[in-house]
Amino acid sequence: MKQYSTEVTWLVPEYVTLTVKAETPQEAMEKALAEVALDPDRFPRKLDYDTCGPDAVTGLWKGPEAYADARELDLPRTPTQTLEAAIAAVVQEARAGAAAPPEIHALIEAFDAWREAR
Known part of the structure; x- marks a missing residue:
């Protein structure tokens, strides 16, 4: 071993x-x-x-x-890193103009605040 x-x-x-x-x-x-x-x-x-x-x-x-x-x-990636990457991808698509419901825009705002606080 x-x-x-x-x-x-x-x-x-x-x-x-x-x-x-x-x-x-x-x-x-x-x-x-x-x-x-x-x-x-x-x-x-x-x-x-x-x-x-x-x-x-x-x-x-x-x-x-x-x-x-x-x-x-x-x-290997941790679950937290995987989740952060998935959220970042959704945020990037919405910022690029993809159609997104209001919940996604609320998620973007919360995500930005979270990343700034880190």
Whole structure:
């Protein structure tokens, strides 16, 4: 049986808490994001282990040692990558002028917001 070295990564969100003055919840969110972006190190960050992302293999090598040489193996696509690619294809077709129901336009708006937030 062959040996493979793998690298497994998990996403642990970090968060900060701050107080802002605003007229609306939307304005409060925008101000908080802007304030944190101006000086990311100003606020102590905390790790949120309750909302960790799924574990994912982020590296794969033949043999008993990771990074032993430059021959890292290609990783198969994950379900998340497959879903993102499918959504991106629908979005691209709708933006190119393909007929699309209102739900697709709502999906495009949500998809754009999601990608920007990443």
